[in-house]
Amino acid sequence: MLRRRFEFYREGDDVGKDAVMMTAESAKSKLHWAGPIKLARQSPPMDPIDEMIFLLHTAAEIEHSLLAQYLYAAWSLPEREPQRRWREGLIAIAREEMGHLMSVQNLLLALGGGLNFEREDYPFNEFYPFPFRLEPLSVQLLARVVLAEMPDPAIIPPELGFDLAQVRADADEQGDVDRVGALFELIIQLAEEVGNAGFNGDSLPFQADPNDWWACIFNLVLTKAGDRDEAKKLLEKIAEQGEGHTEPDVGPSSHFRRLFEVYNEAKQFLDDSPGAQLALPLPVNPTVNDPDADGYLGLEDAHAWGVAFNQRFHWVLLEFAHLLTLDASDSDRRELRSWTVVDMRALSEMAGILIGLPQVIPPKFDSFGRPIVAGPPLELPHSLSLPDRPIDRWRAQARLAHQHIAQLRNVGDQTTAASMIADIEPRVEWIRKRHGV
């Protein structure tokens, strides 16, 4: 349940006088509200630092939601052209969203706020133009994410051929309100208000280091922020990479433009190849937890891999959170970072295995008559909170390792599982020797 509400008003209106305050949900249904909108300050008022932390938590959840949905859509694409190229593009965008998520954590560290790697599945975040939904790539999905990443339509160059009405029709959504942009605008405004005094330079050694994550190579907007100006610059870069209010000076274009390009290509592909399918028949919202859900992975092996996938996903998020609690000079941090790299590769491998298994037997069929295959569930555990005491964090890591090894011993492909277990077993030993637990 949301403990705070968000309200919007039209740009130019004077809050408190002529401004019509609307919730995100009601603004969504008011088409005449298309155009720049503003996010109102919280009422009753909060301390600016607390308000900024609150909004950064919201931003983190949006980034997490987006990257999960981009990954799922990317994994749904078959190994052939042009889908292979689209997948590469979507994974690059998901990786960049991961960069945004890490940057938001840096800002939270700078403000002295708690880290947040959570994701709000339902009720969905008010800023997000459509409910969180893991689904295979489709024109409708692409249209939705184009809307999600869209800047103010007024600043989209005509030569791009962007037809808002058409995209909205394809999306089957009314999501033309630039709410994510409004969120970042207010966060930037708050950074100004917080001033240098609100940003703690002593957090810098704990913040994610762009060199550790190959930010230059992977086009990640990820820097450390120790004062107001660095924070504002980072936030502006995040907004720029996502929505492209102004296109980045170097490197790939904004997410909006890249997604719009895939959207156009996907539509062209379907026009050129009648009867062709964009994506593999993956379930919507796969789950290992709800046997009554349409997306339930009912095949025993698919279920076993799905359980293992969820645990590894949980684990990698915990590793990110854990390493940000450690000083950059701490070799434990380097160890955790190396685990995250292996874990992200393992997640990709597990996703590949899952889409090679039926979801259920006897099979269910999609609307094109194709039998549905399993998909990586990307479900979150009951909590992503780190234990409070440092030693308990390592105990949690060890438990995750033991549990994950047990899960991997339960899957069908024991050759692949053995290779994954071989990556994990040394961690258990390392934790035991290093931390005695």
Place this chain on the structure above:
Amino acid sequence: MDPKKTWGLTMTTPAFPRIYIKGLVSWDPGLTNGSGFGFYDPVTATIDRSQIPAGTSLQDFRDSLPLLRQSWNHYGTHIAEFRDVKVTGVSNGPGNVSITDPIVEKPVEMKGKLVDVSAANDNGTQVFFDKIVVGDAFSKIEAKRQRRMTARFINFDRNTSLSGAAGASAVWEVSLPEDGISIQNFGNSTVLSDLESALSLPEHIGLSFRFHTYRTLYYRNGIDNSYKHRPRSREELTELYSHGHNFSNPAYSIVCGVIRPWRVDEHQDHPTGRVLYRQNGGIGKTFVSIDRAAERAVIDLGETIPEVDADATKQDIGEVRVTSEHNGTEVELVTLQPSDYDRASYDRTAGLIDVDLSGLSSDGWKTLEEGTLKLSSATASAEERTYVVVVGERDTYVDEGDSVSIELRVMDHGKPAPNGTLVKIVEFDELTATEIRELPPLTTDNSGYATFDIPVAGPGIRSYVFDAYEPTSAAPPTRPYGFASRADEYFALVRTLPNDDALEASVTDADLTWRWIYETIFAEFDVLNPVMTRRSEPSINTPLHDRTLMESKAKRVKELIDQRAFETASYMPVTRDLSRGRRKILERWCDLVLRDDAPGDLLLAGLTPTVMRERYQPLETDQPDNG
């Protein structure tokens, strides 16, 4: 059961059930290490630095190479991959091809790395791969690799309207052992059920996959893939390279083949059967297998009939007779009409023709088994040679000073050659295309086997050409080195990597700065094959000259260069030319980085790390180990 003990005890034909496949294969080789391009020294396995103009940095040289080399694929990834390959039909017995089984129209996936063992020519083409997958989540065979694939019997006359490599073909046979095979059959495929049953029989030890690659087209971006850079000629490619564009320009061949049970009496990774060589006309090899117990023969025309155009339309060489002659007596196996070998027939069974020999008399069988097989038409003819020398592991990498053996098997009219059959061996230098010497002949054992201990030699690439003969006969004459004639010869290729052990022994850990490791090891690959810098189509994004990235990936680098990963598709360097000494150096550097103990770069100031260590006490940087 030990396959070797039973191989060749009976003659056999390709077993059932069979799965026929067809589609395309993409070839995306990086071509920089070909000696014909002059910038690579295959003896030292390093850049030929004499080719770098004075005063030119490695980086500038790297950037100038795309235009200097004029290659058709400077930024190739080495990836070899099936593209839109599908099951076209299945067969559970002679003459019967079904297209209704659930596995039909399902994809066939193989993705590996194309590597020529010889930088000098195309005789040693290999694909390192990890697995082959046939089908989808519901009906699927997944077969793991034991050994890499090798292209054999290259035929440059396969297409009458395409010249050079475009018109060439090759046959590939890869054997996939049973313990690496999994069959998933939720789709109730009959052929997969039959295959599972077949694999439970003792005479079957896995799957054999024979396929043919032919009709290769170049400059296909935007046609066979969706890459954005779409040059249609060398000139357009050069223009794009000159603007700094970095992309793949793969070639595409047709692939057509058959997957079936691997019988215990069939060779591993080499076509089983008697081989007919061209006498007249432009035809390729024909493989004939005979099974007396089953009273059947299989004529494999997979390589035989040329195509006449880019659509792979088969040439009409008229009526084709396949016969056997012995002591003036002839027995006919089959007479084929053009409709039996036209494109539709070829695609249907990958060129396999099953022949019923149930009416053959015992004299006829004797003629068939002891005689010489012949194929003849009005315009072409081919004839069997007595011996086939099976070189299962044709391509070998060895470090200078190490000894290694390979196994040969000599077949005589499809049966193991008699004990004491001799094998002549001539050693050639592949880089200078010259004969080195004739080695003492080998003698086969009771099962036709002979072990060849490859002579220890200096670094370089050598080939060994084998020719079998009876002990009572004179040895066959030595044929001069010839690239084209290799298509008719049985040979092994051996790449000997230089002994860099002394280099490894001479460098201390303190010398292993980033600059040293880059210029001594990474640069060889970064400069000649800068594919790791690729940011799209496909993205690799791991430039070897990026110190931060390389240091951050030290653990992964160590995994990828591990000798135990040599047969995998992901092994680095993909060109397989990292010597043992250099590997050890790189492993040491990775260990130093992982321990956070790599020396700094002080060479520019004239202060080597060794000097620095002598002058100053090293700083204690290690974290305390609680354990």
